Amino acid sequence: MDRVKTGISRLDEMLGGGLLRETANLVEGAPGTGKTTLGMQFIYNGIVQENEPGLIITFEEFPKQYYHDANAFGWDFRELEKKGLLKVIMTSPEVSRLDIESVGGMIEGHIDRMGVRRVVVDSMSHFSRLTQDPVELRSLEFNFINALKREGLTSILTRESPVLLGESTEDSDIGFVVDSYLILRYVEIESAIRKALLVLKMRGSDHAKDIRQYEITEQGIEVQSRFEGQEGILSGSPRRMADSFVEAFVKK
Amino acid sequence: MALASTNGDDYTARLMDDMDPVLLDFVKTKVNSFVKWDLVRFFHENPHTTDTVENIAKYAGRNVTAVEPELEELVESGIMQKSLLGDTAVFSLETDEVMHALVDKFILACEDRHFRVKAVYHIIRGMR
Numbered sequence: 415m416d417r418v419k420t421g422i423s424r425l426d427e428m429l430g431g432g433l434l435r436e437t438a439n440l441v442e443g444a445p446g447t448g449k450t451t452l453g454m455q456f457i458y459n460g461i462v463q464e465n466e467p468g469l470i471i472t473f474e475e476f477p478k479q480y481y482h483d484a485n486a487f488g489w490d491f492r493e494l495e496k497k498g499l500l501k502v503i504m505t506s507p508e509v510s511r512l513d514i515e516s517v518g519g520m521i522e523g524h525i526d527r528m529g530v531r532r533v534v535v536d537s538m539s540h541f542s543r544l545t546q547d548p549v550e551l552r553s554l555e556f557n558f559i560n561a562l563k564r565e566g567l568t569s570i571l572t573r574e575s576p577v578l579l580g581e582s583t584e585d586s587d588i589g590f591v592v593d594s595y596l597i598l599r600y601v602e603i604e605s606a607i608r609k610a611l612l613v614l615k616m617r618g619s620d621h622a623k624d625i626r627q628y629e630i631t632e633q634g635i636e637v638q639s640r641f642e643g644q645e646g647i648l649s650g651s652p653r654r655m656a657d658s659f660v661e662a663f664v665k666k
Numbered sequence: 667m668a669l670a671s672t673n674g675d676d677y678t679a680r681l682m683d684d685m686d687p688v689l690l691d692f693v694k695t696k697v698n699s700f701v702k703w704d705l706v707r708f709f710h711e712n713p714h715t716t717d718t719v720e721n722i723a724k725y726a727g728r729n730v731t732a733v734e735p736e737l738e739e740l741v742e743s744g745i746m747q748k749s750l751l752g753d754t755a756v757f758s759l760e761t762d763e764v765m766h767a768l769v770d771k772f773i774l775a776c777e778d779r780h781f782r783v784k785a786v787y788h789i790i791r792g793m794r
Contacts, residue, residue, distance in 0.1 A: 476725070477712040495713075504715040504725070512751040513716070519751070520716055520758070 418568040421459025424637035428622035438559040442573040443598030449572040453534035455634040458489045461499045466531035470502045473540040477502035507541045514561040537572040552587040593617040682787045696743040698792045701736040709759045716758040
């Protein structure tokens with residue numbers, strides 16, 4: 415199977431070698447969990463390690479902010495743009511949808527001229543402003559994702575989770591539409607906040623099922639070991655497995 | 667007294683015209699309003715932005731009715747381009763290298779306080 419490495423070695427291991435080529439991959443998490451950083455890292459590593467030009471399509475954050483944030487990790491996005499290897503495009507879901515569904519649009523033009531192979535869309539949450547109807551929303555997202563695949567792109571699509579700790583209660587069908595689904599979560603353990611990553615789904619491939627810790631370091635996202643001796647990680651407030659055993663059996 | 671005032675105005679005008687003639691023309695004929703100045707700065711900082719006038723107005727933190735005619739004038743003067751996606755008009759920075767270089771030159775010049783003072787003078791005079 416043709417894999418597209420994110421360049422984050424332990425994440426690629428979790429994904430069985432990387433994302434599958436020409437697939438749409440959702441990264442969901444609360445603000446500050448590193449969705450955009452993961453996306454930028456995927457694009458940067460694609461350019462410098464795999465010679466695969468990339469696009470970042472942003473619906474909210476100004477490109478100026480990406481250049482600044484990328485610089486903090488030592489990734490010179492302006493220089494990559496000058497070399498024609500990257501474009502950070504600011505637009506809106508309505509315009510990008512019309513554009514990519516049309517023949518000879520702006521995005522298609524960039525893909526053809528630059529030989530783009532990777533794209534990050536930050537974030538898909540903004541599609542919800544196009545319609546209140548969940549059926550129509552799923553259809554809009556489905557068409558947009560299919561258009562990215564039609565262009566031969568491997569995409570990372572971010573989605574905001576409205577809750578800081580614990581599981582999101584927001585209903586969305588996008589998880590059904592995408593090929594893989596990564597969750598980033600804050601977890602409280604012994605009065606400290608840590609970050610947890612899980613590959614929830616990966617269509618057409620085996621993947622790691624365990625929940626890993628990760629950090630945002632000066633080099634970007636760094637995936638670490640799995641959480642040991644804890645359960646209920648995704649609830650945001652895990653308990654020690656021994657405590658839950660006592661609670662379940664001994665106290666009774 | 668009136669003569670002195672006229673001479674003073676002439677002196678000020680000469681002082682304010684003391685800049686690169688290319689930039690002087692740019693300020694007098696292309697970026698001749700504060701909204702246009704904001705828009706040119708925004709598109710310089712975020713060069714691959716493509717969007718509707720409503721969304722661009724939001725990005726610029728201004729009213730649509732204030733932004734729309736200014737964007738149209740920037741299209742007429744060759745700084746911006748306008749295209750249609752179906753029935754939707756979208757605006758983006760002109761891709762012409764010469765125009766990009768001119769915008770870069772203007773933004774760079776704006777880092778100098780004296781240039782900014784002169785540019786503001788010409789914009790206000792143009793608004794009279």
